[in-house]
Amino acid sequence: MLSPKFPVATLAAAIAALVHPQAYAQGTAPSASDPVLPVIVVTADPIGGRTPDDLIQPISVVAGAELDRRREATLGALLDGLPGVANSDFGPGVGRPTIRGLQGSRVKTLEDGLGIADVSGEGADHAIAIDPARADQIEVFRGPSTLAYGSGAAGGVVNVRSWRFNPEFGRQPSIQGELSYGENGNDRQGYFALELPGSEDLVIRADASLRRTSDFDISGFQQLDQTGGRRGKLVNSSIDTDSFSFTSLLRKDWGFVGVGVSRWETDYGIPENFDARPRDLGGQSDDFERIFAEYDRFDLRGEFLKPFAGIDTARVKLSYTEFEMEEVEFEFNRTPAGGELDEAVVEAVFENDELDFRLELVHEPIADWRGVVGFQFTERDFDADDPRGGDRTFYVRPTTTRTAALFVVEERPMDFGRIELGARIERERASPDDVIGSRVAGVTLPTGDFLALPEAPGNRTFTPFSLSAGAIVELDADHHLRAAITRAERAPSPEQLYAFGRHSAAGTFEVGDVTLGKESYINLELGVDRHAGPIRFDVSVFYNRVNDFIFLASEDDGTGSPVAVNDIGNRAGEGAAAGCEPGAGGLCRLRNQLVFNEQANAEFWGAEIGAVADIVTGPNPVSLRFSADSVRGKLRSGGNLPRITPPRIGVGIDANFGEIDVSADYRRVFKQNRTGAAEDRTSGYNLLSFDVTWSPAAFAGTEVFLRARNLLNEDGRQHQSFFKDESPIIGRAFIGGVRFNFGG
Numbered sequence: 001m002l003s004p005k006f007p008v009a010t011l012a013a014a015i016a017a018l019v020h021p022q023a024y025a026q027g028t029a030p031s032a033s034d035p036v037l038p039v040i041v042v043t044a045d046p047i048g049g050r051t052p053d054d055l056i057q058p059i060s061v062v063a064g065a066e067l068d069r070r071r072e073a074t075l076g077a078l079l080d081g082l083p084g085v086a087n088s089d090f091g092p093g094v095g096r097p098t099i100r101g102l103q104g105s106r107v108k109t110l111e112d113g114l115g116i117a118d119v120s121g122e123g124a125d126h127a128i129a130i131d132p133a134r135a136d137q138i139e140v141f142r143g144p145s146t147l148a149y150g151s152g153a154a155g156g157v158v159n160v161r162s163w164r165f166n167p168e169f170g171r172q173p174s175i176q177g178e179l180s181y182g183e184n185g186n187d188r189q190g191y192f193a194l195e196l197p198g199s200e201d202l203v204i205r206a207d208a209s210l211r212r213t214s215d216f217d218i219s220g221f222q223q224l225d226q227t228g229g230r231r232g233k234l235v236n237s238s239i240d241t242d243s244f245s246f247t248s249l250l251r252k253d254w255g256f257v258g259v260g261v262s263r264w265e266t267d268y269g270i271p272e273n274f275d276a277r278p279r280d281l282g283g284q285s286d287d288f289e290r291i292f293a294e295y296d297r298f299d300l301r302g303e304f305l306k307p308f309a310g311i312d313t314a315r316v317k318l319s320y321t322e323f324e325m326e327e328v329e330f331e332f333n334r335t336p337a338g339g340e341l342d343e344a345v346v347e348a349v350f351e352n353d354e355l356d357f358r359l360e361l362v363h364e365p366i367a368d369w370r371g372v373v374g375f376q377f378t379e380r381d382f383d384a385d386d387p388r389g390g391d392r393t394f395y396v397r398p399t400t401t402r403t404a405a406l407f408v409v410e411e412r413p414m415d416f417g418r419i420e421l422g423a424r425i426e427r428e429r430a431s432p433d434d435v436i437g438s439r440v441a442g443v444t445l446p447t448g449d450f451l452a453l454p455e456a457p458g459n460r461t462f463t464p465f466s467l468s469a470g471a472i473v474e475l476d477a478d479h480h481l482r483a484a485i486t487r488a489e490r491a492p493s494p495e496q497l498y499a500f501g502r503h504s505a506a507g508t509f510e511v512g513d514v515t516l517g518k519e520s521y522i523n524l525e526l527g528v529d530r531h532a533g534p535i536r537f538d539v540s541v542f543y544n545r546v547n548d549f550i551f552l553a554s555e556d557d558g559t560g561s562p563v564a565v566n567d568i569g570n571r572a573g574e575g576a577a578a579g580c581e582p583g584a585g586g587l588c589r590l591r592n593q594l595v596f597n598e599q600a601n602a603e604f605w606g607a608e609i610g611a612v613a614d615i616v617t618g619p620n621p622v623s624l625r626f627s628a629d630s631v632r633g634k635l636r637s638g639g640n641l642p643r644i645t646p647p648r649i650g651v652g653i654d655a656n657f658g659e660i661d662v663s664a665d666y667r668r669v670f671k672q673n674r675t676g677a678a679e680d681r682t683s684g685y686n687l688l689s690f691d692v693t694w695s696p697a698a699f700a701g702t703e704v705f706l707r708a709r710n711l712l713n714e715d716g717r718q719h720q721s722f723f724k725d726e727s728p729i730i731g732r733a734f735i736g737g738v739r740f741n742f743g744g
Contacts, residue, residue, distance in 0.1 A: 039051060040052060040061050040137070042059060042139055043112075043113065043137070043139065043159065043161050044110060044113055044139050044148075045148075046148045046360055046374060046407075046409050047370065047371060047372050047409060047411065048313065048315075048360075048362055048372070053480070053529070056470035056472055056483075056484050056525075057141055057142070057143060057145070057470075057484065058084070058142045058482075058527055058540045058608070059139060059140060060079075060083065060084075060085065060139075060140040060610075061137065061138070062078075062079070062082070062137070062138045062140075063136070063137040063138070065661070067135065067137070068693075068703075068705075068739065069691045071132060071133065072132060073092065073095070073132070073189075073239060073241070074089070074092075074093070074094065074096075074127065074132070075095060075096070075097060075109065075128050075132055075138075075158065075160070076089060076094075076095030076096045076097050076098070076128075077089070077095040078132050079138065079140060079158070080095075081627070081648070081650060081667055082610075082627075083142075083538075083540075083608035083609060083610045083627050083628070083629050084099060084100050084142045084540075084606070084608045084631070085098070085140055086098045086645040086648075086720050087718060087720075087721075088103050088124065088643070088720045089721050089723065089727070089729075090124050090125040090270065090506075090721065090722060090723045090727070091236075091237050091269065091270055091271045091727050092185075092213075092216055092234070092237050092239060093237070093239045093266070093268025093270075094124075094125055094127045094268070095127075095128075096120055096124075096128060097109070097140070097158050098643075098720045099140070099142055099143075099156035099158075100142060100143065100542065100544070100604060100606060100631050101604050101606075101631045101632075101633045101641070101643075101645055101720075102155030102156070102604075103155070103720065104121050104124070105122070105152060105495070105496075106152070106153075106154045106155035106156075106490065107153070107155045107156050107157070107158065108145065108149050108150070108153035108156070108157045108158070109128055109130070109157075109158045109160070110157060110158065110159040110160065111130055111160050111162065112159075112160075112161060112162055112299065112301065112317075113159060113301075113317055113358070114299070114317050114318075114358060115149075115152070115354070115356050115378070116128060116129055117295070117319070117321035117323055117352055117353075117354035117356065118293075118295065118325075119323065119325060119350045119382070119384070121152070121493060121495070122350070122382075122384065122396065122493070122494075122495040123495075123505070123506055124721075124722040124723070125289075125291065125505045125506045125722075125723070126291070126325070127291070127293065129264055129295050129323060130160055131209050131241065131243040133178070133189070133191040133243075134160075134162045134163075134164075134207060134209065134243065135160045135161065135162060136161050136162055136163045136166070137161040138158065138159070138160050138161070139157075139158070139159040139161065140157070140158050141153075141156050141158075141159075142540070142608070143155075143486070143523055143525060143542060143544070144468075144486045144488040144521055144523050144544075145157040146464070146486075146488040146489070146490070147422040147423070147466055147468050147486075147488075148409065148424075150376065150378075150403065150424070150426060150464075151426060151428070151462075151464040151466075151488070151489060151490035152490070152493075154519065154521055162245075163193065163195075163205065164207075164245060164247040164258070164260055165249060165256075165260070165299075165301040167258075169197055169249075170197065171197055171200060172197070172743050173194070173195060173197065173743050174195045174742060174743035175192070175193070175194050175195075175740075175741075176192075176193050176740060176741040176742070177190070177191050177192040177193060177739070178737060178738070178739045179191075179737050180705075180735055180737025180738075181735070181736060182213075182733055182735040182736075183735075184216055184217050184730060184731060184732065184733035184734070185214050185215065185216035185217065185238070185730070185733075186212075186213060187213045187733075187735065188210075188211070188212045188213070189210070189211045189737075190210050190211075191207070191208075191209040192207060192208055192209075193205070193207035194206050194207070195743075201250055201251055201252060202248070202249070202250050202251075203249050204246075204247070204248050205246075205247045205248075205260075206244070206246045206247070207244065208243065208244040208245075209241075209242070209244075210241065210242045210243075211239060211240070211241045212239075213237075213238050213239045215233055215234055215235055215236065215237045215238050215269075216233075216234045216238075216730050216731070217232055217233060217234070217730070217732075218232060218233065218234045218715070218728050218730065219232070219713045219715040219728065220232070220715045220728070222234055222235065222271060222726060222727065222728065223726060224680075224717065224724070224725040224726075229271075229272075234728075234730070235271060235272060235288070236269035236270065236272050236288045236289075236290070237268075237269055237727075238268070238269055239266070239267075239268045239269075240266065240268070241266040241268075242265050243262065243263065243264040244262065245261065246260060246262075247259070247260030247261075247299075248260070253305075254304060254305055254307075255303040255304040255305045256301075256302065256303055257301070257302045258299075258301045258302070259298075259299065259300050259301075260298075261296070261297065261299075262297045262299070263294070263296050264297075265292075265293065265294035266291075266292075266293050266294075267290060267292050269288065269289070269290045269291075270288065270289040270291065270505050270723075271723075271726060271727045272289070272726075287329050287330060288329070289327055289329055289330075289347075289504060289505040290327075290328050290330065291325060291327055291328075292325065292326045292328065293323070293324070293325035293326075294323070294325075295321050295322060295323040295324070296321070297319060297322075298319065298320045298321075299317075299319045300316070300319075301315075301316070301317055301318075302314075302315065302316040302317075303315050303316075304316075310363055310364055311361050311363055312362045312363060312364050313360075313361075313362040314359070314362075315358075315359070315360040315362075316358075316359055317356075317357070317358040317359075317360075318355075318356070318358075319354075319355075320353075320354070320355050320356075321352070321353070321356075322353050323351070323353070324349070324350065324351050324352075325350040326346050326349050327347050327348040327504050327505040328346050329344070329345045329347050329504065330343075330344045331343050331344075331345070345388065346388075347386065347387070347388060347502075347504035347505075348384055348385070348386055348387075348395055348502075348503065348505070349384070349385055349387060350383075350384045351381075351382070351384075352382045353380070353381045354379070354380045354381075355378065355379045355380075356376075356377075356378050357376065357377045357378075358375070358376045359374060360372050360373075360374045361373050361374065368413060369411070369412045370411055371408060371409050371410030372409050373406075373408050374406070374407045374408070375404075375405070375406055375407075376405045376407070377403070377404050378401075378403045379400070379401070379402050379403075380400070380401045380402075381398070381399075381400050382396065382398070382399050382400075382401070382494055383397060383398035383399065383433075384396040384495075384503075386502060386504075388567075393438050393439050393440060394435060394438070394500070394501055395499060395500075395501040395510070396495050396498050396499050396512075397432050397433050397498050397500075398432070398433040399430055399431065399432040399494040399497075400430075400431045401429070401430045401431070402428070402431075403427070403428040403429075404426070404427050405424060405425065406424070407422070407423065407424035407425075408422060408423055409421075409422040410422065414471075416473050416474065417472040417480070418471065418472045419470070419472075420468070420470045420472075420484075421468070421469050422467070422468040422469075423465075423466065423467050424464075424465070424466045425463065425466075426462075426463065426464045426465075426491075427462075427463055428461070428462045428463075428464065428491045429459060429460070429461045430459065430460045430461075430462075430491075430494055430497060430498075431459045432457055432458075432459070432494070432497075434456040435453070436455050436456075438453055438455075439568055440453050440500060440501055440569055441453060441569070442569065443509070443511055443565065443569040443594065444571060446555045446596070454500070454514055457497075457498065457514040458514075460497060462491035462518055464488075464490060464491050464518060465489055466486070466487060466488040466489060467486070467487045468484065468485070468486040468487070469485055470482065470484030470485070470525070471483055471484075477532070478530050478531065478532045478533055479528065479529065479530050479531075480527075480528065480529050481527070482525070482526070482527040482528070482529070483525065483526050483527075484523075484524075484525040485523070485524055486521070486522075486525070487520070487522055487523075488523065489518045489519065489520050490518060490519040490520075490521070491518055492516040492517075492518070492519075492550055492597075495510070495597075496512055496513070496516055496597045497512050497513065497514055497516055497597075498512045498514065499511060499597065500512060501569075502568075502569075502592050503592075506722065507591065507593060508592055508593045508595050509565045509567075509569055509593070509594050509595070510552070510595050510596075510597070511569075511594070511595070511596045512597050513596070513597050513598070513599075516548075516597065516599060517548050517599065519546060519548050519549055519550060519599075520546070520547045520548065521544060521545070522545045523543070523544045523545075524543045524544075525541075525542050526541050526542075527539060527540040527541070534614040534615075534617070535611070535613045535614075536612050537609065537610065537611035537612070538609070538610050539607070539608070539609045540608045540609075541606070541607045542604075542605065542606060542607075543604075544603065544604040544605065545603050546601065546603065547601050548599045548601065549600055549601065549602035549635075549641075550597055550598070550599050551597075551599075551600070551641065552595040552596070552597060552598075553595065553596050553677065554595055554596075554677060554678040555596075555678070556677065556678050561678070562593045562594065562595075562678045563593070563594045564591065564593060565592050566591070566592065567591075567592065569594075571594075600635050600636075600637060601636040601637065602633065602634065602635050602636060602641060603633075603634055603636055604631060604632065604633045605632055606629065606630050606631035606632060607628075607629065607630055608629040609626070609627065609629070610626070610627045611626045611627070612624070612625050612626075613625075613626075620655075620656045620658065621654075621655075621656055622654070622655045622656070623653070623654045623655075624652070624653055625650075625651065625652040625654070626650070626651055626652075627649070627650045628647075628648065628650070629645075629647065630648075631644060632674070639676065639677065640674045640675055640676050642675065642677070642679045643676070643679070643719065643720045643722065644672065644719070644720065645719065645720045646669055646671060646682065646719050648668065648669050649667070649670075650665060650666065650667035650668070651665070651666050652664060652665040652666070659694055659695050659696055659697060660692065660694055661691075661692070661693045661695070662690070662691070662692050663690065663692075664688075664689070664690040665688070665689045666686070666688050667687040668684065668686055669684055669685050669716065670684045671683050672719040680725065682718075682719035682724060685714040685715070685717075685729075686712055686714060687710060687714065687716070688710070689708055689709045689710070689711060690707075690708050690711070691706070691707050691708075692706045693705045701740055701741045701742050702738065702739070702740050703739040703740070704737075704738050704739075705736065705737055705738075705739065706734070706735070706736045707734070707735040707736075708733070708734050708735075709730070709733045709734075709735070710729065710730060710731060710732050711732060712732075713731050714729070715729075716728055716729040717729070
């Protein structure tokens with residue numbers, strides 16, 4: 001067996017080999033056989049016009065053929081396996097990116113440069129409100145990105161760029177799309193996009209997508225101990241998603257302006273140990289949760305060239321979103337003929353209305369300094385109520401959060417390369433409603449004290465401040481050395497401050513803390529890359545020291561399991577939980593894991609590597625890929641943080657045979673033995689996949705593809721997921737389809 005130290009040792013050896021001093025003896029002169037690499041501009045970079053190679057912060061950009069191969073139903077699944085990035089799922093309907101061990105409200109997700117106004121940061125079972133089918137390019141910033149995007153980006157940023165506000169378009173109409181079918185889960189997907197130029201200056205764009213699935217197949221049983229659920233089936237894992245957008249854009253010599261509307265809606269299940277096999281179970285019942293979510297969004301984008309003296313470019317971005325989500329419990333009576341629906345109850349309603357405005361002014365060089373000054377304002381109205389408990393029973397009480405921020409990012413060329421400095425100051429005010437007359441009285445703390453529900457917690461105001469300094473050293477024509485230090489602060493989210501109730505679909509009873517303070521981060525980054533020639537790589541090591549890190553803590557019940565409470569927070573023997581008769585409902589059933597928002601000092605450190613070797617060039621190229629990453633997360637007082645991504649190593653090959661492109665990938669996800677309190681270890685597993693794409697010359701603009709995932713049919717558990725013991729990864733799957741792009 002491999003020891004836990006093997007992945008880190010292997011990664012260290014690989015890094016040492018790549019950064020050996022002899023590698024920098026001289027630059028590599030380009031040859032005629034060297035591949036021509038596409039120029040990719042990072043659109044979420046506030047200065048603008050820079051490529052990933054120009055940035056000090058490590059970034060992964062997924063576009064083109066790689067994006068087509070990676071397309072999945074969720075953003076987390078699509079990005080899983082990139083260096084430093086993993087998927088934290090809650091069944092196939094939920095997939096959130098985890099970056100360097102951080103997830104949820106610490107990873108900011110953007111669509112076309114503005115925040116996605118959903119509630120994915122307020123629950124591990126909540127999907128990110130975006131359809132990856134619309135993505136034209138995805139940019140992942142690893143590490144604190146608070147300078148440009150605020151305290152919600154303390155762990156990183158994922159920007160999904162669509163084609164909607166791209167000012168480049170032709171004079172002819174065009175249509176593109178994709179149709180696919182996957183045998184696992186009867187997975188049917190479709191995406192269509194239409195571009196209609198009204199003139200050489202005006203274009204109208206529209207797109208629509210849909211996905212329909214049944215329950216997915218898995219390897220073995222759903223439950224980790226292989227006793228619960230149905231063999232080979234992930235019960236209640238089906239997904240039903242639709243989206244569309246309509247956009248109009250005008251471009252002139254002075255720049256462009258675009259406006260658009262979009263809608264997204266989804267219905268997905270939270271997998272349950274519901275055994276639907278026909279048998280007489282004496283009137284027992286099963287219940288399972290489904291989530292119904294939707295949003296309507298308005299967007300405006302504008303870019304103005306040289307609007308006034310001293311300003312090279314002004315960018316204006318505005319979005320307004322109305323989001324709503326319901327968590328619904330369906331209860332079935334078990335009968336010899338199978339399950340019969342008894343009732344459906346709305347257990348939680350989440351509402352989030354959000355306005356986001358952003359202004360960026362890119363100034364002309366001042367004493368060789370080039371940069372951007374910006375202003376951002378966000379207003380968010382959020383609440384999560386429990387309809388069963390009456391008008392004043394909330395998971396998170398109604399809260400209005402207003403944030404105003406000023407930021408500046410500057411760069412200057414130097415003899416050795418380039419330096420970059422930045423700063424951001426925010427003013428954030430959270431204003432919660434008073435809650436009087438709630439059915440929830442309070443909970444007993446791990447200390448034995450009783451914490452009453454705060455009826456009038458009052459407003460909280462925070463002033464996060466962030467600073468960053470970094471440099472790129474040009475070792476030679478092909479190699480860069482990058483170094484950066486960032487001090488970032490993050491304000492606690494409304495959920496972390498004001499939660500006090502049952503989160504039904506997640507199976508938790510969460511208790512916030514109105515006294516929480518800001519998190520502060522000191523992040524050190526060191527990297528080296530080779531960006532030209534037949535062998536290219538990017539290596540990063542980092543150390544992230546966090547003061548007052550906020551995390552969900554569980555209390556051990558004395559048997560190694562977390563304490564469970566009923567729907568109003570009572571433990572066994574307390575209040576309504578004592579002496580209840582069977583069938584009394586949520587007032588009696590101890591089905592919710594009690595979790596508290598606590599603060600402690602923590603630290604994260606790790607390393608990441610991505611490399612490509614072109615072993616055959618010319619008309620039929622062949623390339624090898626290698627990636628590896630490892631991250632540790634610990635409390636500085638002792639003990640591991642929960643849900644830290646285990647080490648991973650991956651290899652892949654891409655080959656072209658004329659009209660046929662073939663890719664194959666193998667990834668080893670190692671076991672995770674370094675567990676937090678009341679957390680189980682997770683076994684390692686192997687992932688094998690391949691992709692074949694046929695681009696027939698006789699049908700230009702058309703591609704036929706076949707994808708295979710989890711060919712070994714592994715029963716893998718994602719340690720970074722809250723739901724790993726109840727929901728394994730999807731079993732072996734084959735997906736076939738056609739992709740087309742005509743006109744333009």
